[in-house]
Amino acid sequence: MSGAELLVRVRGLSAVAGSAVLVDDVSFDVVAGEVTALVGASGSGKTTSALALLGEYGDGVRLNGLVEVAGRLVVDGNGVTDADVRGQVVAYLPQHPGSALNPARRIGTTLHELAKLHDGDAGEAVRAAQLPGDTATLKRFPHQFSGGQRQRVALAQTLTCRPQVLVLDEPSTGLDSITRLRLVHELRDLAAAGLGILLLSHDLDLVRALATRTVVLDAGGVIATDVLPEPPDLHAPGTSTPGQPLLRAMNLSASLRPRGRGAVLHEVDLTVRAGSCLGVVGRSGSGKTTLARCLAGLHERYTGTLLLDDDNLPVLRKRTLEQHRRVQYVWQEVRGSFDERRPVDQQVARTAERLRGLAPEQARAEAVSTLARLGVAAITAARPPSRLSGGELQRAALARAILANPEVLICDEITTALDDRGTALVLDLLGELKARGTALIWIGHDLGLVAAVADEVVVLDAGRIVEQGPPATLTTEPRHELTQRLVAAAHIGDPEAPPMLTLDPRSEPRR
Numbered sequence: 001m002s003g004a005e006l007l008v009r010v011r012g013l014s015a016v017a018g019s020a021v022l023v024d025d026v027s028f029d030v031v032a033g034e035v036t037a038l039v040g041a042s043g044s045g046k047t048t049s050a051l052a053l054l055g056e057y058g059d060g061v062r063l064n065g066l067v068e069v070a071g072r073l074v075v076d077g078n079g080v081t082d083a084d085v086r087g088q089v090v091a092y093l094p095q096h097p098g099s100a101l102n103p104a105r106r107i108g109t110t111l112h113e114l115a116k117l118h119d120g121d122a123g124e125a126v127r128a129a130q131l132p133g134d135t136a137t138l139k140r141f142p143h144q145f146s147g148g149q150r151q152r153v154a155l156a157q158t159l160t161c162r163p164q165v166l167v168l169d170e171p172s173t174g175l176d177s178i179t180r181l182r183l184v185h186e187l188r189d190l191a192a193a194g195l196g197i198l199l200l201s202h203d204l205d206l207v208r209a210l211a212t213r214t215v216v217l218d219a220g221g222v223i224a225t226d227v228l229p230e231p232p233d234l235h236a237p238g239t240s241t242p243g244q245p246l247l248r249a250m251n252l253s254a255s256l257r258p259r260g261r262g263a264v265l266h267e268v269d270l271t272v273r274a275g276s277c278l279g280v281v282g283r284s285g286s287g288k289t290t291l292a293r294c295l296a297g298l299h300e301r302y303t304g305t306l307l308l309d310d311d312n313l314p315v316l317r318k319r320t321l322e323q324h325r326r327v328q329y330v331w332q333e334v335r336g337s338f339d340e341r342r343p344v345d346q347q348v349a350r351t352a353e354r355l356r357g358l359a360p361e362q363a364r365a366e367a368v369s370t371l372a373r374l375g376v377a378a379i380t381a382a383r384p385p386s387r388l389s390g391g392e393l394q395r396a397a398l399a400r401a402i403l404a405n406p407e408v409l410i411c412d413e414i415t416t417a418l419d420d421r422g423t424a425l426v427l428d429l430l431g432e433l434k435a436r437g438t439a440l441i442w443i444g445h446d447l448g449l450v451a452a453v454a455d456e457v458v459v460l461d462a463g464r465i466v467e468q469g470p471p472a473t474l475t476t477e478p479r480h481e482l483t484q485r486l487v488a489a490a491h492i493g494d495p496e497a498p499p500m501l502t503l504d505p506r507s508e509p510r511r
Contacts, residue, residue: 042391108138
């Protein structure tokens with residue numbers, strides 16, 4: 001396949017839902033052996049534009065313009081044609097990998113069926129997605145992987161279909177810096193082999209490292225090509241004088257299966273103080289989310305002690321309504337936490353009604369105000385979850401937790417789907433909560449952002465705390481090998497950065 005072969009041609013693409021214009025006059029090309037990036041804020045039209053390559057669109061959405069994929073007409077001037085390129089020419093990796101994985105099937109079974117259907121090579125796809133191909137891994141179900149690992153499982157499924165065009169929607173979401181750097185080199189290799197890649201991302205470092213051409217979108221329209229926007233200054237909450245110990249975990253161990261089998265956390269000790277932020281970092285699969293779920297009461301297979309104000313904190317189903325209000329959790333993959341049949345603003349307001357006893361009108365007003373503070377307009381929040389972008393829904397999940405007026409707020413990768421502006425809005429609001437005495441637990445893969453937010457940072461590896469200390473010390477004088485590697489891999493904008501492949505992906509534990 002020639003590197004100059006034009007695989008995708010999009011001209012004057014528009015998408016309208018009722019009176020709302022989702023995409024307006026968007027044009028771009030995808031060439032074999034190259035990466036084209038669509039860049040823009042959450043809700044700018046990136047995903048809508050990309051899905052047009054598959055002829056996909058939501059209920060009530062009308063597509064117009066010209067979309068050709070590998071010489072086949074997908075969308076013409078009168079709308080969608082009969083061309084079916086899904087899984088044959090174009091493969092799409094969604095932003096939330098859970099939606100691409102069958103929770104009831106082992107990943108190896110799915111991969112081998114796809115390989116047979118598309119004459120692909122499951123083993124090669126698994127290696128390209130940086131997953132171990134051993135039998136134990138292939139026998140696991142999607143829920144037995146961390147969020148970042150599920151992202152790679154979904155990528156392996158996509159590559160098994162042997163597409164000519166690969167559409168990646170925020171592929172670095174949930175990945176630690178080491179895996180993110182590996183992803184850069186893997187995607188370069190795929191492009192060098194002749195694949196055409198359409199990258200949708202707000203991660204400007206990732207775009208700089210990969211893209212041959214860029215198209216910047218705003219409010220559904222193209223505002224620039226081949227010029228990336230300057231990132232705004234992020235004002236993180238910063239460090240503060242910690243208050244009294246509020247939430248404590250002592251000798252906390254957790255497993256995935258009964259009787260301690262499949263252990264993922266080992267003898268973890270943590271103290272979170274009022275008005276402070278504890279940062280938790282580590283590789284994908286290191287146990288970060290399991291730790292968060294234990295603290296939130298959602299993971300019941302644990303041993304050790306959890307205390308809230310020196311009182312025992314049981315699992316969620318045994319917590320009082322007040323304990324539920326005081327400890328709130330915003331998890332990584334938020335789409336599954338919303339009811340698709342109800343508007344988002346109603347679901348956000350419901351928290352204040354149920355946990356604080358507010359009247360429906362007062363709760364809705366507070367919900368709309370909080371959502372607006374986070375950049376989600378009232379007209380957007382009044383839609384069902386399927387009509388919001390990943391970043392908008394991520395902020396709505398945060399607003400829902402904030403409406404409980406929690407004293408402990410556990411944030412699991414809450415900015416992974418956000419551009420810099422969205423992240424800045426989140427940081428501003430969390431800074432206010434922290435100043436009022438709320439204790440934050442910030443779980444993230446972006447060590448730089450976690451270090452800017454946190455007063456104390458712990459590094460998890462294989463379910464154990466391997467290093468802990470002030471963020472300035474961890475980022476400038478890291479002692480443990482993993483911390484050193486996370487710091488070294490934090491910046492991927494340099495295309496000459498060497499591949500960091502000495503860590504065997506098989507060493508990654510289950511979540």
